Amino acid sequence: MATTRRQFLELVGGAAALATARLDTAPAFAQATPVRMGVLTIKSGIGAQVGEAGLRSAQWTTDRINKAGGILGRKLELVVEEESTPKDTVERFRKLALQNKVDVITGVISTGVSLAIGPVAEELKMLWISWDGTTQKGVEETMPNPRYSFRSTDNECEAVMASIVVAKNWKGKFKTVAGINPDYSYGRDNWQAFLWIMEKYGNPVTPVSDLWPKLGTTDFTAHVAALQQAKPDLIFSSHWAGDASVLMKQAHAAGLVGNTKFVFVVAGGVHETLKKSFTPEGMFLGYNTIYFDYADASPLQKQFVKEYNDRYKEWPVFECERAYLVTSAYKAAVEKAAKAIGGKWPTTDQVIDALEGLELESLGGKARYRKDHIPECNFYGGFTTYKNRFDFVTIDPVVKMTGPEVQKPSGVGLKDWIQSWKV
């Protein structure tokens, strides 16, 4: 049967109405779809404690964002994958980007892993905001101007802070020093920064031993024996995971804790394992970007610390701050970018532009993403004390230093920056 003109018009009209209806409902559908954030974190081994803390904080932040209405009305959802070796983590990064089709990838703690992730993020044009993996040297060499990768603070920030505090407080009280640091760029950069700063502060020191156990070592007996033999006035360590407390325990057992000064630049990341029974009072302990028991903390930090402790019966560490910063920064950047384009959902490039120069409040205080994709955060540390209600050491007084005080500016080498200081 031939189609009449009326029937044809009805058909065309119906199709048009249907198409219009689809167009009308499309944005509503997009609004209902959750924003998917990939998270790569260490779940096993010596770094698991730190990785787990970061993940808990990312979840806390996500719940908080969702309770407040999500990101532009869309719920935030985490897709968690394990961070392990560089090769395997790169595969999981690709899976998150290509198979899970997440909107952004966060996380990564290991510097070695981030060195492998950086180029892949650029290749896939996938926005990656690192929690803690710092890729300074590698990225400077392979990708001087990353577009899709947002890094963490410089490797050496905590060493810079510790060295400044030690140089000022213990000037002239030590001459021989020994370093025991994890054998990769992080440990080596920190040790080098410490020596440069001692020189800058007119505190000439003689390194009598530099030991490089691999990250995750749980038997330091031979290293401790080597330190005993070297008899340094000061021992500098940038062990940051469960190995820090094992080192301290074995050093104490071998009688190394007594006349020797200790500087643990970032072991505050596993502070609850540093028990009073084997950790000395008066050693320098760095906590990185949050100190859980800070009297002058913001209401945000106090709320986080309380809820974290209520839920997990533990006190938060710096990886919590890193995960909070990154998760909140993504939300703030999306909202900032959307505002600039009339409330629409921004593209990845627009989110990146919004992240550059973004200022926000993190758990440790005010933070900012520089134009070169590196954040500036406050750093905390101090000398250990037993005067507290815990079975582990805390610090008193708490020293707080801002990002620009401990982190070199964009485009300047660390040594040149240190040498430019007026002390």
Place this chain on the structure above:
Amino acid sequence: MVAAGLQLVFGVQKIVNLACGSFYALGAYFGVTVVTRALAAGLPPPLFLVVLIAGGLALAAIGPIVERVLRPVYDRDESFQIILTFALVLMFEDITRFIWGSSPYQMGNVYLVYGQWKIGRLTVPVYNLIVIAAGGLIALGMGFVLSRTRFGRIVRATAENREMSEALGVDMRRIYARVFTLGTALGTVGGALVIPATAVTLDVAVEVIVEAFAVVVISGLGSMRGTFVGALLVGVLKAVAIAAYPELELLVIYVIVIAVLVLRPAGLFARAAA
């Protein structure tokens, strides 16, 4: 002790048991749990060592179960054995993660309960000396059992010639189960003894296997006396390298492993095993 367990099981059952590293890890985790609970229940701290060793020995009860799983591959190619025992390593790792979680595990403040011993300007925790003494006693005990007891004679006969032993009426299944359990106990007790001074993580099993293999390659597969000397050699060389030239800590062991493999592939003490 892990290397000794590896040697014993290989010598008698001709199985390259990678799971010996898992027994060490399980011994350490289980040791933390039993000692922590015993102390919480009012155990006087100096008695923790007894509980620790008892825990390690009790855990060796998993030996016969694992041995039963391995039976189908006794007569198969070594690659099957390695794949199966490596699968066991991964399974034990997941079981450990399920029970104890993924964070490093440490024991409370009992490491220095026996005090420290000062020799000149050197301070040594007495617990370290106890562990060294325990290692020596276990080595002597193993030597006694293998050379002076009926069970030891049967074990050595089985290691020499399985078919002949079987023809002479030796119950091979029972011998295999006992030897494997003994090998398991060496691992679990070893892990338990070390944990008060250190920490245990999920990946410790693989690390221990690598070191145990270095010891076994140096000493020669199947040589128990060689294992004792090989373990001492690896430990001392590592300590000397750290004190003299830290960069060589790992390299020095593998240089020796390579040298042994090239110059004396059967191992330094292979003759002693025969």
